[in-house]
Amino acid sequence: MIEVNGLNKEFKVVKRQAGIKSAFKNLFNPHYSIVKALDDLSFQIDQGEIVGYIGPNGAGKSTTIKVMSGILVPDSGTCKILGRTPWKNRIEHVKDIGVVFGQRSQLWWDVPVIDSYNLLKEIYKIPEVEYRDTLNHLTHILDIKDLLNTPVRQLSLGQRMRCEIVGSLLHSPKILFLDEPTIGLDAVSKIAVRNFIKKINKEKQVTVILTTHDMSDIEALADRIILIGKGKILLDGTLEQLRSRFGTYKTLTVDYKHATFDLGLEGTTITSKSGERMTLTVDTKQIRVSNVISELSKKCDIIDLTVDNRPVEDIIVDLYKEYQI
Ligand SMILES: Nc1ncnc2c1ncn2[C@@H]1O[C@H](COP(=O)(O)OP(=O)(O)OP(=O)(O)O)[C@@H](O)[C@H]1O
Numbered sequence: 427m428i429e430v431n432g433l434n435k436e437f438k439v440v441k442r443q444a445g446i447k448s449a450f451k452n453l454f455n456p457h458y459s460i461v462k463a464l465d466d467l468s469f470q471i472d473q474g475e476i477v478g479y480i481g482p483n484g485a486g487k488s489t490t491i492k493v494m495s496g497i498l499v500p501d502s503g504t505c506k507i508l509g510r511t512p513w514k515n516r517i518e519h520v521k522d523i524g525v526v527f528g529q530r531s532q533l534w535w536d537v538p539v540i541d542s543y544n545l546l547k548e549i550y551k552i553p554e555v556e557y558r559d560t561l562n563h564l565t566h567i568l569d570i571k572d573l574l575n576t577p578v579r580q581l582s583l584g585q586r587m588r589c590e591i592v593g594s595l596l597h598s599p600k601i602l603f604l605d606e607p608t609i610g611l612d613a614v615s616k617i618a619v620r621n622f623i624k625k626i627n628k629e630k631q632v633t634v635i636l637t638t639h640d641m642s643d644i645e646a647l648a649d650r651i652i653l654i655g656k657g658k659i660l661l662d663g664t665l666e667q668l669r670s671r672f673g674t675y676k677t678l679t680v681d682y683k684h685a686t687f688d689l690g691l692e693g694t695t696i697t698s699k700s701g702e703r704m705t706l707t708v709d710t711k712q713i714r715v716s717n718v719i720s721e722l723s724k725k726c727d728i729i730d731l732t733v734d735n736r737p738v739e740d741i742i743v744d745l746y747k748e749y750q751i
Pocket of ligand 1: 462482487
């Protein structure tokens with residue numbers, strides 16, 4: 427469905443130094459540097475996948491989304507989406523894609539939300555009945571009925587994001603590009619948006635490409651993760667593969683009664699101990715959690731015990747360190 431091959435994109439940026447004198451000099455004799463935003467980028471995405479496209483600031487995520495949505499032309503390489511080249515067949519292409527940029531609005535700032543939707547209906551030539559049905563359905567699920575007559579500039583960030591998502595789906599696209607879709611949303615709206623993304627993916631087989639710095643979004647939604655750094659793909663796999671490679675540590679929190687003991691088990695480190703509570707880190711490559719629990723129960727009277735996976739956030743931090751990005 428999406429085939430990206432050897433994409434390259436460079437930007438020429440003016441180098442500026444501080445101070446009025448340097449600014450003046452730069453005006454007549456500008457110094458440039460080249461930023462390689464995409465560096466021989468290749469991947470494939472099948473219909474119905476939800477892909478988390480992640481990487482640190484400046485990695486090239488938005489540039490990729492812009493190329494895939496036809497806004498930006500790469501210097502070289504190919505990109506085929508549903509058989510079309512986005513920047514060459516823009517009019518046909520936009521009918522099949524929906525785009526939400528968390529930081530930017532596709533809705534008109536000064537007019538009520540519903541006016542923007544009506545305009546999108548005309549732009550995408552959506553038949554009246556289909557438009558009404560889709561609009562009713564989406565406004566209900568994302569709970570924006572009361573916002574339809576409010577100008578966009580008067581909406582809070584979270585309210586606007588929900589309206590943006592509805593706007594991007596009015597023409598029932600086959601692919602949805604989401605750039606930071608839950609930015610600024612409260613906990614309730616975040617869950618509503620995530621559930622909604624899952625629903626349209628499952629029921630309508632909408633393919634979703636999601637860029638976010640919010641790892642709980644990735645955990646909740648993505649089947650597959652593509653990690654990009656300095657314009658290159660560094661890792662492509664499932665969250666489980668990532669976990670089994672980098673997340674072999676588990677955290678054990680134990681509440682116990684009247685005991686002082688030394689655990690002294692290989693692969694197990696006590697990270698905190700206060701009163702009758704202890705937190706341990708277990709390297710599952712060296713020892714099974716069940717073995718640790720059984721050893722613990724021999725040495726103390728366990729009252730309560732929880733086992734947690736290493737947070738995905740931590741795993742990603744390690745990945746960024748390992749790849750030095
Ligand atoms: N229009 C532009 N002109 C000059 N440089 C640009 C332009 N757009 C992007 N860049 C540069 O290209 C690189 C990749 O930028 P991009 O916006 O794709 O990163 P990103 O992964 O989306 O980052 P973030 O997580 O901060 O949004 C950065 O170094 C950025 O400064």
